[in-house]
Amino acid sequence: MEHLDSTILNTAIPAMAQSLHVAPLALRSVSTSYMLALAVFIPISGWMADRFGTRRVFFAAVGLFALGSLVCGLSLNVQMLVAARILQGMGGAMMTPVGRVALVRTFPRSDLLRTMNYVIVPALVGPMVGPLIGGLIVHWLHWRIIFFLNLPLAIFGLWLVHRTMPNYLESDTPPLDRTGFLLFGAGIALLSYALQVFGEHTMATAPLSLLTALSLLLLALYGWHSRRVENPVLAxxxxxxxxxxxxxxxxxxxxxxxxxxxxxxxxxxxxxxxxxxxxxxxxxxxxxxxxxxxxxxxxxxxxxxxxxxxxxxxxxxxxxxxxxxxxxxxxxxxxxxxxxxxxxxxxxxxxxxxxxxxxxxxxxxxxxxxxxxxxxxxxxxxxxxxxxxxxxxxxxxxxxxxxxxxxxxxxxxxxxxxxxxxxxxxxxxxxxxxxxxxxxxxxxxxxxxxx
Missing domain, CATH: 1.20.1250.20 (MFS general substrate transporter like domains)
Incomplete structure (x- = not known):
């Protein structure tokens, strides 16, 4: 679902821009907001899995991604679409890391490689057919269908998670390192944003350099902080x-x-x-x-x-x-x-x-x-x-x-x-x-x- 969504979306940007009455460049934030949400929330995915359990977190992640997809499909303007993509990113940030944790804790190391490949193969169907499906949807239907496609997939996924996924958790999980989360989350988000705008050449050198320096300072502060707390957000x-x-x-x-x-x-x-x-x-x-x-x-x-x-x-x-x-x-x-x-x-x-x-x-x-x-x-x-x-x-x-x-x-x-x-x-x-x-x-x- 996640891989299909990202590959389909790329082909629909011109049609989305025309429908929302904006320039295609204005939809850059639609992609950027999703990537920033991934960067911010992936670091706490491990703590979430330990604290609330792999099945519960994965179930919530799929549900959050589906909710974001629904709001994306109903979006009336770019601002609403960006907010919905952040919801999708929060869900997507939990899916892959938490899924891997469940695999590692279910299967012995000798079976891990075979099991990981078995799980990943269906996910690779998305990049294979996504661009073609996206092109066909945009040509024959409406771009909103791209996001609504995730809903039946999410419902099926929620049913599978509820029936089959183990709920591993740690009973003595320490409290979330909130200071570390803020430092690392802000630093990684700023750095990810700086890298993206650098690639798109949409920001002048001086503010881009300042943004990069600020992100590196925040990450350095997190490194200093992580050595002084017992349970940092990233170990x-x-x-x-x-x-x-x-x-x-x-x-x-x-x-x-x-x-x-x-x-x-x-x-x-x-x-x-x-x-x-x-x-x-x-x-x-x-x-x-x-x-x-x-x-x-x-x-x-x-x-x-x-x-x-x-x-x-x-x-x-x-x-x-x-x-x-x-x-x-x-x-x-x-x-x-x-x-x-x-x-x-x-x-x-x-x-x-x-x-x-x-x-x-x-x-x-x-x-x-x-x-x-x-x-x-x-x-x-x-x-x-x-x-x-x-x-x-x-x-x-x-x-x-x-x-x-x-x-x-x-x-x-x-x-x-x-x-x-x-x-x-x-x-x-x-x-x-x-x-x-x-x-x-x-x-x-x-x-x-x-x-």
Whole structure:
């Protein structure tokens, strides 16, 4: 539901702007408000799960997302739509982290990888069909239907949660670290907003620099505060576990290139190559199909190679696929683009599976919610960094060029893809800190030889 909503919405922005009598740029806040709500509320998802129980929190999250969807569909103006998207973001912030906590505490580590893949595969259907469904709805129906589609899905989801989801909770959960929540929430929200407006080039350098400095100051104050309280909102001490630390820090570095692709590919397809939005959306479908296929086989890959070898080699391959887009020109075959999209989706999917499963390799069940909050917050932030980095490189290489002329745009975009690809390849070195046995309790790597 969450993945379908986000991918469908992108195709409907022009129609929504026309219906609400505003410029398409004015709807930037519709996307920004959702992302800011995610950034603010993901950090407390772990505490919520421990305090109120995984089933209760997940049930409330789905209900809140559905309520936000209903209000979105009924919105009469941009302000009402933004408020509804914040409601959606509050619900969405709890879904993935709390869902992962329930999985970690239900299944043994040896079954975790297979179970996570089983759960994630249906979610990948959203990115696969979302752009096409969104285009069809906007063309034949009304954009409000996009949000109303979430309601039957939410009702079915609430029924499933009530019937099947366990309600794990901690009876001795400490009170919420309100000061830490305010410091970190304000800092992460300001930083996320600064990264988004940086990517859109809609704010002058001076106020943007001031906003970024303020966000970093708040985050630094949170770091100081977290060392002086017993139960901070984000338990940064968990990063002492090497596998979690590598997953968060090295995973964040290697996700920068991946995070820039949603920003760069529309520029390449629609401006550089002249494809229509729905044609560009279709070219993304092989990526999602490959992601589903990889989820089915990723367990066998990790069992055979282990997390260390997989992440070092796979990160380099992902970087190569990003760099390959620097070879895409006007005469390229659509089938070649679809093949490249498929290959990239295959290896990006393996990257995410490897990083996300490594989070829980050394974490005790009682700390699973805290680790999930850290990992989800870091993932959300690094994708924003990836978009900002791609925007910075694009602005640099496109500076002084006629941005309506594909003959000038394409060479500049090629340099961006090549730079992002090289940075991703270099980031594979970050995984050298892993040991060959790290994550073997999840992947089963080496167990057959020991037996």
């Amino acid at each position: 940064l001490w968990l990063l002492r576990a090497r596998t979690l630390q590598v997953s968060v820090i090295a995973g964040g570095v290697s996700r920068l290139g991946i995070g820039g692709m949603p920003f760069l590919l529309p520029l390449l397809y629609q401006i550089g190559l002249g494809f229509t939005p729905w044609e560009a959306g279709l070219l993304m479908m092989p990526n999602a199909v490959a992601a589903i296929l990889m989820k089915i086989s990723s367990g066998r890959v990790l069992a055979r190679l282990g997390h260390r070898t997989t992440l070092i080699s796979n990160t380099a391959i992902v970087g190569l696929t990003i760099g390959c887009f620097s070879l895409v020109g006007p005469g390229v075959s659509v089938w070649a683009l679809a093949a490249l999209s498929f290959v990239q989706g295959f290896f990006i999917s393996l990257q995410f599976t490897s990083i996300n499963s490594l989070v829980y390799a050394e974490v005790e069940d009682r700390d699973a919610a805290k680790a999930s909050s850290i990992a989800s917050t870091a993932q959300q932030l690094t994708f924003s960094f990836g978009t900002a980095l791609a925007a910075l490189l694009a602005g640099w290489f496109l500076s002084g060029l006629d941005q309506t002329n594909p003959a000038q745009i394409l060479p500049a975009l090629h340099r961006v893809f090549l730079t992002m690809g090289i940075l991703t390849i270099l980031s594979s070195l970050c995984y050298l800190r892993l040991r060959p046995s790290d994550g073997s309790n999840i992947s089963g790597h080496g167990q057959g030889r020991r037996q």
